[in-house]
Amino acid sequence: MTPANGTAGEKWNLRLYTAGQSPKSLAALDNLKRVCEEHLPGRYSIEVVDLLKNPRLAKDDQIVAIPTLVRKLPEPLRRIVGDLSDTERTLVGLQLRQIK
């Protein structure tokens, strides 16, 4: 499968906003890692931001829902809320796959 967006070698910069070690946050991180390993092996970075520790950061990326995944790179910025349990929708949200 070819990624619908981005050329090979493009660096993906992802940031996952969580609030502590909640089940939803943990599930989101697991799901995200799995998706990235499968579709973006070796060219992604995941930064986990715990808003319980640093609530000020919520303002910068306009975070309201938890967990929220923000695709910082490649542009444009995308936000995906939820625990990413629906892989299909996650891929569409990340624009790794076009809507069929």
Add this chain to the structure above:
Amino acid sequence: MLGCHDDDVAVGNSLSSGRIAPSRFANNLTAKMKMERPVQAHSLPKAPTGIPGLDEITEGGLPRGRPTLICGGPGCGKTLLAAEFLIRGATEFDEPGALITFEETGEELAQNVRSLGFDLDALVDAGKIAIDYIRVERSEIAETGEYDLEGLFLRLGLAIDTVGAKRIVLDTIESLFAGFDNQAVLRSELRRLFRFLKDRGVTAVITGERGDGSLTRQGLEEYVSDCVILLDHRVTEQTSTRRMRIVKYRGTTHGTNEYPFLIDAEGFSVLPLSGLQLDHAVSNERVSSGVPALDEMLDGKGYYRGSSILVSGTAGTGKTSLAAHFAHETARRGERCLYLAFEESPQQLMRNLRSIGIDLEPYVKKGTLRLHSSRPTLHGLEQHLVQVHKMVSEFKPAAVLIDPVSNFISTSTAVETQAMLLRLVDFLKEKQITALFTHLTSGGSATEATDVGISSLVDTWLLVRNIEIDDARTRGLYVLKSRGMPHSHEIREFVLTPKGIELNQFAGKAGKGKTKK
């Protein structure tokens, strides 16, 4: 029936007729609630808003530490009311506030409230108000799987902690519903939000757009709020009136009527019904009407201070001249007088009165007389009333003249006009202000009937009418009633001369006057 004491019954009737529900509040609009309001130990703790009138109808303010919903259609002033609550809290009651806005950026909001004379930026710089603009853009958000709005809570918590907020405003949480798909999550999170706000002990104001058939679109906020205030902006006969009503207020009594309110250069003001208990103080002092012969007819002394006087008559009978004499006399004594003209501009009024020897200009320049002209159609009835309240509170006149009151009927129904005038008469009496109203009776209707039915409200009623004698028309004036004094029952010939009004006895009738001295 034209005696002195024939009106008490009529007043009683008009009060119990149900047009105006008796109000529990005897205070008036201008009272500084925070200073005068006694703290009631058994009552719910309340956070004063500092908004004139609102603290009266809520009997002290919004429920402290609990959420209040302000709802209404677009353009009814929800955001401004919420913002003013917050700003006054920070400036007048030393309660810092957090402003969470979903629709406007902090900058836009600061601009909006600047027009009301509030400097939001300075309060932010001083650490008294924290602003967080929460933007929820649906097009940028995809949803997959479960989530909650913990991020929102963290941001609220942060904003509260930044300034140690005692008050918080959320404007408008419905934006969240536009941004997210999962309504079930949102509804449960909204409930959690209200619980969160209560736990934090902040006095919260939440605004909500009015929905179809319910107070808010989601139909949820009104149930979880402890107090719900509904704002309304309606247009009747091309004239708009803003009104507010307290729909619910848990654990306390409150005014239940619709109250008109005004948004002007100084922010909000709400007009409560004034006290209808008829227990205002009375004065035995007499004030001259400005026409010596008329004083003579009124027991030789003139009007009572703080009484209300009605001058009625058909067109061109000299009502304004009579009013002007009183205004001139009041100002001449060095007392302040407020003259509200609804037919003539101040310049025209002064020019015309000069022709009968009344020069108001020096007193206007001196500041003891204030002429205020506006068209009755400029505002709704209540808005006029609010304005009169404000002017009276600010100018503190000893006498107020309204020329003519009958013009208000053009803007509203007779019932509403009567209700408004009742409030006005009451308000002025409470303040011991002598009030003089002129009233234009339309030709054809009985001269002793006033369209607005205010005759029972006033203490002294003067009637000017045209009298045809032989082949000439002349004016006659008589005192229809004057409470608390033996007044003349004569009809005097009313003559406008370059030196003012003269009241002559009709030929052949000399000496027959009851109180002739």
